[in-house]
Amino acid sequence: MAVTVSSADTAKELPGAPLGSFELPASSGRVIRGEAWLSNTDAGASGFHMHGASTVAFDLSLLKLTAGHYIVGAIARTGTRWADATDQVPRYRFHVKRSASAPKQLPPLTIPIGSKFQPVMGSGNPGSWGNWYGVLQSPAPLYLNGNEAIHLENLENHGGVLILWVQPVHAQNSVAMTLETSAPQNAFIINQTPAVDLQLHLPEGLPAVDTMIESTWLDLLTESEITTRQALQLKPGETRNILLERALLPGVYRISATLIDPESKVLIDNPSGARLTLATAPARLANSLPDDWPMGAHVNASTPPLPGFRWYRYFAQWAEINPAPDTFVWGEFDRIFADVREVGGKLLIASDGAPLWTSAKEKAGMPWSAEATAHPPDDWQTLRDYLDALIERYHDETGTLGALEHWNEANTETRWLGDSYAMLEMADVFDQATAHTDPTVKTVGLAISAGDFRGYAKEIIDAGLLKYVDAVSAHFYEELMSFEASIPINNLPRHVAMLAEPMKAAGIDLPMLNTESGIEFVSRAGGRLVSQTELNSLAEAHPDFDPAHPWMLSTQWRAVSERRAAAGYVSGTVLLMAHDVRQSFYFTQYKFLLDGAPSFPWVALAQLGNHLYDVDYSVIRPLKAHYPASDGGDGSPAAFAFELGQPDGERLIVAWGYLRDTSVGRPKGWQPWLAPRSLTIETEISEGHFSDLYSRRTETIRSAGGRLQVDCGEEPIFIRISPACCLKVSQRLKCAIDCQNNQHP
Known part of the structure; x- marks a missing residue:
């Protein structure tokens, strides 16, 4: 019914x-x-x-x-x-x-x-x-x-x-069926072929089954399917295991197995079946990645340390772990630490708020935690005691405990009600607590939220914070998809400058980190991706849609598709690297695990990581890129392109497009989807190996007149340049320099 x-x-x-x-x-x-x-x-x-x-x-x-x-x-x-x-x-x-x-x-x-x-x-x-x-x-x-x-x-x-x-x-729905893999989180990584175990069991007391199994592999990216069938005979009480194995391109796949009646004698609309989602990408385990790896992830009780990342950020809330004097509750922290150590990763520890018992003032702020207050402790020794206990418990020769970050988003009154002097007192406590650790536990300061807080950053840095920390941090949310420095709201270049400019004025150059970043996207519909075009059509037909504020629907940001989010993570990460932000930590609670497996943002970042792996990514420079048919005005396509790597080594070009928008100036989530179109990249490279974001299109491309012509939309593309090609370019560059210096005829 x-x-x-x-x-x-x-x-x-x-x-x-x-x-x-x-x-x-x-x-x-x-x-x-x-x-x-x-x-x-x-x-x-x-x-x-x-x-x-x-x-x-x-x-x-x-x-x-x-x-x-x-x-x-x-x-x-x-x-x-x-x-x-x-x-x-x-x-x-x-x-x-x-x-x-x-x-x-x-x-x-x-x-x-x-x-x-x-x-x-x-x-x-x-x-x-x-x-x-x-x-x-x-x-x-x-x-x-x-x-x-x-x-x-x-x-x-x-x-x-x-x-x-x-x-x-009936015969068609009497069999208990399960699909499972041996891969943690159903994530298949580099050098692994996806394999799924199909188990079938016919309970005792039922008639024997003589039917067919239909197995389907659905590629969520292209919506293409591969279907196979095989005969099945099961006796009552019998259990059968069948291995389903297939080489797959990077992506997310939904595997289903269903009993079918090849003669269609019985109409059963819920036949026995099982479904499983898996992801496959060339991600590497944490222990095979260097400490300066530019991509990190968040972990918590429900989100494990996923492959593809070296560093993991964990909120070890002081108020929850230390609920009373000399009382510590380490259970969840112990589990997280063990998980990260097992994969060979490193932990950055974050926290916000202080335990209620550390302040004589009434509780203020921190509405999501009954045990915490935004007031600094009355006696900083309480924090020192907590940090000493934490370091004694988790610091070891593996260096898994890698860094401690100061009070999270202390620029917001819901989290911090101290002044700049109290901030320096706290920084000094962190500095002293980690001073004699070996391997060194580093400290990270500021942890500024998304938004324009240039005044706060300048105040704290001018007060003298930098002498107490090893790095400074900020969080990039809407900024991750807000590329243009000329727009009237906060954007990625401005948010980086919030950290960089006060440091430059102070004459101190510390590493800049993006310790929290995320793009929330809509779930799948019936297990399939929802396109950005569909989302935009739904939004524009909604009664609350206001053309004067197209980035909003009622009081909410417009919905972002899974593919747009994945593209935004990659392009935002590369743009941050180009602005000298060394590492980004992704808020993986934003559906990095979906339907029992990693989602497309994880696949896309793994693709970026695979291309970066043999490249010196500390060397990065911009390239000129433009769409020949674009007039460069608002609403027209524009592009970024960057080259990473040493001139005589492996090099990588990453490029992507976007629609210019300097008047509305909101993050790109609400805009029309930018499909691939002809893009010109100016470079001395003679040839390279082209790949789209998910390796569905790969080919060798050659330049003409110092230009590469590629198809590129908002999903980033990659061009790998081999050392042999780099050597030719280096020789041409050296020849040009020699001629300029009159050292060559």
Whole structure:
């Protein structure tokens, strides 16, 4: 049965239960734990709203089932955010209660593979909350006598259930199927061939199965599919493992395996199946990368140290770890430290706020932490004691504990209510605590948020901060996709200058770091990418769209696609390197892991890393690049190109395009997608090896008249130049210099 939801001006049909199912409406359930109540949802359908941790029980005896094997499922709220249709799915659990025995938990719920079961938005607010409803089911058949109860548990957040359904199994949906890989986070890295293990199990008591398996590899980038079929025979109680292996180009892929009836004798719209997402990219493990590697990532309890990065930034909150004098809670920090040390990485530790007990003042700021305050401690010895305990616990010969960053985003009043003098006192505490470490634990100062805070940076640097730190840092969010220095809001060049200019005036040149950077993007729709063109069309058709403020929708930034975010990470990183920002740490909580695997931003950065690996990336210079058909005005395409590497070694050209916008001056997230078009790059290089961002187009290209002609859009392209070609160029340059000095005829 399909469920119809309605709002004031729309009506939508939500996914229904599979054919042949028996259904129990939410009104037949009862709340046995936590808070849940029956109501009409804001989309119009009747169901239980499950407020936080709660459980609703359904009595199967109402269905008068015949004993046998069944699939159990629900029509439920699958997503709670406008840009995420499935964030609630992992928070549900099914339990079966038989007579006096304790409830037995079933395997995690899944969304059936068929398109008719995928989540549909019932209502929502762009860029904020959303009510998504879809079909969930337990992935394995279950034997039921008919007198059991099914408990639907919501672990956290705001869940909801409209209908519970049970469906008698048929030959095509009687097999329990799983897909898994041996690669952590389903991420296949350099020199690894993606391999997936398909496991099939037919429960005892069911007829033997004689059917076909259809396996499909979907390339999310191109939406091309490769499908294979093979015969399958399973006896009751038998388990079979089949290895699916395929060489793949860099990207994200969705692998599905489904039982099919080749003779189409039985119509089953939820046949047995399994689905898995994997990513493959030429990323390297942390222990094979140098300490000055320009790309780093964030880690926390749910985001592990992904390959492709050397440094990892972790928020070890002082207030949480040190909740009372002489009391330390190291559990999560221990796990994070062990994970990073195991992959051979290095940790940069960040924190904001002080424990409440360190200040006699009333709590202020830090609204997300009940234990923290924005006031500096009354006695800086409390901080020194904490840092001493931290260093004693984690500093070792591996150098995994690499750096400590001062108070995070202290330029914001919600985090810091001290003055510049207090900031210097704190810097001195960090400096003294790390003074005698070997290997050296470095200290990083400022950690300024995104936005224009030039006055704050100048004040703190002029006060004398630089003598206490080894590096300075800032955070680049909207600036990462804001390339032009002439625009009227904060931008990437201006944000770098915020650090560089006061240091230059002080006569001190310290490394500059981007310790936090992110581009939030929309989730996939039905497992497929949503294009920027689709997002822009939806936004411009929305009632809240204002052409005078095209970068906003209501009070929210316009949505960014996954491909645009991936391109923005790469282009922003290279532009930061060109402005002498040595390392960037990406806020990987912004969906770097999506659908059980790394997303396209990880793949794109791994591609950049692979091209940089043999290049001296400390040497970088701009090249002239332009689109021949562009007039250079606002709304017209423009381009950046940079050459990295020593003149006589491996070199790399990175180029990308963007649409000029000096009047509106907002980050590029809202603009039309810039597809590849002919770009001219001026260079002395005679030839190079061209690759697009995901290695789908590769070829040798040759220059004509000191120009390279390539197809390039907003997704960066790479041109590798071999040492042999570099030698020819170096000889030409030397000849030109000799002629200029009258040393050559």
